[in-house]
Amino acid sequence: MAVMTSSARRPLLNRRLAEFGTTIFAEMSALALSTGSINLGQGFPDTDGPEEVREAAVRALRDGRGNQYPPGPGVPELRAAIAAHQERRYGLTYDPGTEVLVTAGATEAIAATLLALVEPGDEVIALEPYYDSYAACIAMAGGTRVPVTLRPHEETGADGAVRRRFRLDLDELRDAVTDNTRLLLINTPHNPTGTVLTREELTAIAELAVERDLLVVTDEVYEHLVFGGSEHVPLATLPGMRGRTVSIGSAGKTFSFTGWKVGWVTASPDLVTAVRSAKQFLTYVSSGPFQYAVAEALALPDTYFDAFRADMLAKRDLLSAGLAEAGFGVFTPAGTYFVTTDIRPLGVSDGFAFCRALPERAGVVAIPNAVFYDHRDAGAPFVRFAFCKQTSVLEEAVSRLKTLATVA
Ligand code: PMP
Ligand code: GLN
Numbered sequence: 001m002a003v004m005t006s007s008a009r010r011p012l013l014n015r016r017l018a019e020f021g022t023t024i025f026a027e028m029s030a031l032a033l034s035t036g037s038i039n040l041g042q043g044f045p046d047t048d049g050p051e052e053v054r055e056a057a058v059r060a061l062r063d064g065r066g067n068q069y070p071p072g073p074g075v076p077e078l079r080a081a082i083a084a085h086q087e088r089r090y091g092l093t094y095d096p097g098t099e100v101l102v103t104a105g106a107t108e109a110i111a112a113t114l115l116a117l118v119e120p121g122d123e124v125i126a127l128e129p130y131y132d133s134y135a136a137c138i139a140m141a142g143g144t145r146v147p148v149t150l151r152p153h154e155e156t157g158a159d160g161a162v163r164r165r166f167r168l169d170l171d172e173l174r175d176a177v178t179d180n181t182r183l184l185l186i187n188t189p190h191n192p193t194g195t196v197l198t199r200e201e202l203t204a205i206a207e208l209a210v211e212r213d214l215l216v217v218t219d220e221v222y223e224h225l226v227f228g229g230s231e232h233v234p235l236a237t238l239p240g241m242r243g244r245t246v247s248i249g250s251a252g253k254t255f256s257f258t259g260w261k262v263g264w265v266t267a268s269p270d271l272v273t274a275v276r277s278a279k280q281f282l283t284y285v286s287s288g289p290f291q292y293a294v295a296e297a298l299a300l301p302d303t304y305f306d307a308f309r310a311d312m313l314a315k316r317d318l319l320s321a322g323l324a325e326a327g328f329g330v331f332t333p334a335g336t337y338f339v340t341t342d343i344r345p346l347g348v349s350d351g352f353a354f355c356r357a358l359p360e361r362a363g364v365v366a367i368p369n370a371v372f373y374d375h376r377d378a379g380a381p382f383v384r385f386a387f388c389k390q391t392s393v394l395e396e397a398v399s400r401l402k403t404l405a406t407v408a
Helices: 024-035 051-062 076-090 105-117 132-140 170-176 199-211 251-255 269-279 288-298 302-325 351-362 391-401 403-407
Strands: 100-104 123-128 144-149 151-156 162-167 181-187 215-219 245-250 262-266 329-331 338-342 382-386
Touching (some): 076 262, 105 132, 105 245, 105 269, 245 251, 251 262, 251 288, 262 269, 262 288, 351 382, 351 403
Parallel strands (some): 123 144
């Protein structure tokens, strides 16, 4: 029941936010705790990142670096490290003084970017299913979200093997652009589907953005989690995109310190200035000592990034195979640390009901993808499991999930 004030007789929560309620991640993590279930819902690792990075944070704290308000755009060491990372990995050059902004996680980067760039009435095109904060931030900015749905698709690889992935329909994307479209909000590698947009798909997006003179915001927080033959292509590297793209990254995923909340924006000076204008009134600054630690983390040798990816790949394969054996339809992810499944082979089709019952039935928590859709029906039968967990935890989860087929 809505809370009403006695005077105004109107709900406390404003109309823009009323539809969002509590995030699914909070709801499902609470369910995992209260039922003692294995939490494959919210995407956070159950082991911390590299010891030397943790020690770098301790050192910064002890040395009194970052214990008082750091500079608004971020500490110079981190801005330089972000710029160096973009250059080393992708050949993208950004001026650490004017083209890099440190934020309180990617979450604040998304919020500040949308609040800065979107006017009430502007349309924002986002790939559906979309990360939940996109919808809420578009709403807070007064914009209108226009979903373009990624649809399940089977394709046969060069090796003859059949792969299932969620695919972007480029015609649908083109048709979604109107005179009111302000920006395209892209996410690759994509949460929750695990899709990594191909160079061809991204090139088509870039051509559309140039043709229709659109800004593009690209959430690339899983940039280091791309597997097998797939490649991560930053949108900003494509022709015509460097000046119109706001790229968003985060240390949380890459270094397994999701609680530190260190994220960043890289873009041209005018875009960074716009985003900073909003950011300064959200948190002003955050994560002081952690910024120094993340600066060191970004400079880790390639061996760190390679080992991180190899570890997650093994976990992806373990969980994907286990889910298939348990009877789920599996969309083996090309990126991220999530695997989306189809529950219909188990004889059910309501992902919400399935996830609410799963702790009781099997002692495991997962996320219903439907919450990431405006077209709820399109997402109804899909359920997401996170595999950023210890191998023994994944093995136990799989053995529990295998009981589902027998008791269904
Ligand atoms: N974007 C996507 C696609 C995510 O999955 C997440 C969750 N980590 C975020 C942004 C938020 O990242 P952060 O924890 O750095 O705020
Ligand atoms: N990004 C994480 C996920 O998709 C959750 C982050 C959050 O709880 N907001 O699971």
